[in-house]
Amino acid sequence: MAKTRLALLSGGISSEREVSLNSGKQVFDALDKGKYEITRYDPKTDLTKLVNEAGNIDAALIILHGPFGEDGTVQGLLDLLDIPYQGAGVLGSSVAMNKLTSKRLYQGADIPTPAFLSFSKNQTIDLNQCIDLLFLPIVVKPACAGSSVGMTIVKEKQDLNAAIDTAFEHDDTLIMEQYIKGIELTCGVLGNEDLEAMPVIEIIPGKNHEFFDYKAKYVAGETEEICPARIDDKITQRVQQLAVKAHETLFLKGYSRTDMILRDDELFVLETNTIPGMTATSLYPQSAQVAGYSFSALLDKLILLSIEEHENTRLRRSK
Numbered sequence: 668m669a670k671t672r673l674a675l676l677s678g679g680i681s682s683e684r685e686v687s688l689n690s691g692k693q694v695f696d697a698l699d700k701g702k703y704e705i706t707r708y709d710p711k712t713d714l715t716k717l718v719n720e721a722g723n724i725d726a727a728l729i730i731l732h733g734p735f736g737e738d739g740t741v742q743g744l745l746d747l748l749d750i751p752y753q754g755a756g757v758l759g760s761s762v763a764m765n766k767l768t769s770k771r772l773y774q775g776a777d778i779p780t781p782a783f784l785s786f787s788k789n790q791t792i793d794l795n796q797c798i799d800l801l802f803l804p805i806v807v808k809p810a811c812a813g814s815s816v817g818m819t820i821v822k823e824k825q826d827l828n829a830a831i832d833t834a835f836e837h838d839d840t841l842i843m844e845q846y847i848k849g850i851e852l853t854c855g856v857l858g859n860e861d862l863e864a865m866p867v868i869e870i871i872p873g874k875n876h877e878f879f880d881y882k883a884k885y886v887a888g889e890t891e892e893i894c895p896a897r898i899d900d901k902i903t904q905r906v907q908q909l910a911v912k913a914h915e916t917l918f919l920k921g922y923s924r925t926d927m928i929l930r931d932d933e934l935f936v937l938e939t940n941t942i943p944g945m946t947a948t949s950l951y952p953q954s955a956q957v958a959g960y961s962f963s964a965l966l967d968k969l970i971l972l973s974i975e976e977h978e979n980t981r982l983r984r985s986k
């Protein structure tokens with residue numbers, strides 16, 4: 668059988684470039700070279716090359732995080748080039764990249780999410796009013812970012828302005844969220860029409876981390892991850908149902924991973940990742956492993972789903 672000609676995209680220009688390059692390398696190493704003929708592209712430098720070589724590409728794996736990778740822009744380019752790619756399309760990618768649009772859609776679908784306010788750069792922010800509505804601590808985060816970049820948990824009023832400035836360094840819109848103290852959980856889903864929820868992961872950032880911050884996410888050993896999470900069956904089911912519902916509500920495809928916090932018996936959805944971290948030890952691959960997919964089997968499955976979805980879309984359009 669002829670090998671699938673695969674474009675592996677990693678790098679890019681977002682603040683998560685280094686994470687993406689690292690994942691890209693691990694994905695390259697894990698891909699079965701007997702099945703795939705792989706060409707690597709870094710969108711920072713290789714977009715023209717990608718366009719020129721589009722006719723010789725059967726599928727793409729987008730291992731990019733953040734703006735200009737996870738937000739629908741690269742997805743739109745690949746649509747124009749008629750190249751299948753894993754995961755969400757233009758709509759789902761752009762909606763999910765933005766925590767404000769995501770939260771509005773969650774609310775519309777009765778998906779519980781922490782109370783919040785949103786502000787754009789030119790607005791005056793009444794700090795007292797924010798505190799009256801959300802209570803301290805308040806989590807300040809840019810609407811579009813990832814890996815906890817630009818995010819601060821503010822405990823005292825005097826620190827709010829600095830947190831606001833930090834968030835605005837990353838995006839023109841920020842959200843302030845009620846701080847939820849509880850157990851952090853994350854749950855992946857996989858599939859096109861039939862969605863399979865992955866086992867739930869419990870995340871315990873190490874003692875040096877106030878929350879699941881950048882270092883806790885990427886420095887080995889800083890965070891304990893337990894899969895399946897130590898929660899009862901009923902909550903596990905509810906987490907999995909919410910992950911599937913969030914995936915559907917944000918118009919996602921193929922796979923996604925939804926972050927949540929469990930406070931007593933109450934679940935709060937924080938966000939849904941359309942291109943979850945993809946090193947062999949990242950959260951999604953870890954839970955997929957527990958579900959029986961090795962890292963390379965997971966990559967095979969994602970590529971298969973992308974080609975299947977691309978074909979189905981083509982058939983739907985030609986009807």
Ligand SMILES: Nc1ncnc2c1ncn2[C@@H]1O[C@H](COP(=O)(O)OP(=O)(O)O)[C@@H](O)[C@H]1O
Binds near residue numbers: 806814815879938
């Ligand atoms: N409302 C909140 N309450 C408590 N912790 C939060 C809240 N929002 C974010 N966090 C912490 O910050 C981390 C990153 O937040 P998240 O919304 O998932 O954004 P991203 O992962 O895209 O940076 C979470 O995993 C959690 O540790």
Ligand SMILES: [Mg+2]
Binds near residue numbers: 926937938
């Ligand atoms: Mg997150």
